[in-house]
Amino acid sequence: MRGVLGGLVAGTSRMAIVDLEAGLEHLSRGTARHVETLLIVGEPYFKSLETASRSFALAKDLGIASVRMVANKVRTPRDEETVREFTARHALPLAAVVPYDEAVVAADERGMALIEYQPAAPSVAVIRRLAEELLAPTAA
Amino acid sequence: MKVAVAGKGGAGKTTIAGTLARVMADRGHRVVAIDDDSNPNLALTVGVDTASASKFPGIPRDMLEERTDAEGIKRLELTIPAEDFIDRFGVPVRDRLTLLVMGQPNHGGSG
Numbered sequence: 001m002r003g004v005l006g007g008l009v010a011g012t013s014r015m016a017i018v019d020l021e022a023g024l025e026h027l028s029r030g031t032a033r034h035v036e037t038l039l040i041v042g043e044p045y046f047k048s049l050e051t052a053s054r055s056f057a058l059a060k061d062l063g064i065a066s067v068r069m070v071a072n073k074v075r076t077p078r079d080e081e082t083v084r085e086f087t088a089r090h091a092l093p094l095a096a097v098v099p100y101d102e103a104v105v106a107a108d109e110r111g112m113a114l115i116e117y118q119p120a121a122p123s124v125a126v127i128r129r130l131a132e133e134l135l136a137p138t139a140a
Numbered sequence: 141m142k143v144a145v146a147g148k149g150g151a152g153k154t155t156i157a158g159t160l161a162r163v164m165a166d167r168g169h170r171v172v173a174i175d176d177d178s179n180p181n182l183a184l185t186v187g188v189d190t191a192s193a194s195k196f197p198g199i200p201r202d203m204l205e206e207r208t209d210a211e212g213i214k215r216l217e218l219t220i221p222a223e224d225f226i227d228r229f230g231v232p233v234r235d236r237l238t239l240l241v242m243g244q245p246n247h248g249g250s251g
Binding site for chain 2: 003004005007008009010011012013014015016017018019020021022023024026027028030034035036037038039040041042043048051052055059070072073098104108111112113114115116123124127128130131134135
């Protein structure tokens, strides 16, 4: 199916947002070639950040131009500090810091889209800003 | 714009991908949200009930062709234009937003 995903992303005039397989092992060079921005989502603890860092290296090897980290479920200033310190030390561009948000859990429990359950949730606000930044002409 | 979202299971990549797709569509962009995870649940976070999202029958054989690339790697490719494929197999979510679920094992996505 590898060639199919790449062909779809490349062949459509629409904006494509792809929820990838958890690891990047399945991502072929052929598909990666058509991806402009890869967002790697990680949580603010060491093992998760280490995993993100490995994905980052793999994505760079695949030739993806813009690879950026999104920290998720950030609960405390200390969590944020952990993320910022780690990404700075490993030179990983940090695209967004999404707070831990009860609305995500509650939406999931109700089987609802987060943005429908609580459009003004703190996590949604950060994702809106991320979208704006991705659309800005200055975005890397 | 072509964006892919990766991350370990449980990290929240699907929530972020789905919400991002909704936000982009709300801003006036035509968006296809593609679920390439072998355990697909992007439908929920874009706001489609999972029953209608799982009706995808799999890609018919005549729409796939095995080709060998320059590196000698064999891969399946579509024989119809991407837009036709999305129109045919995509699930309309709302204005400007279509969901496409790729990752079900019944059509070979689990390799």
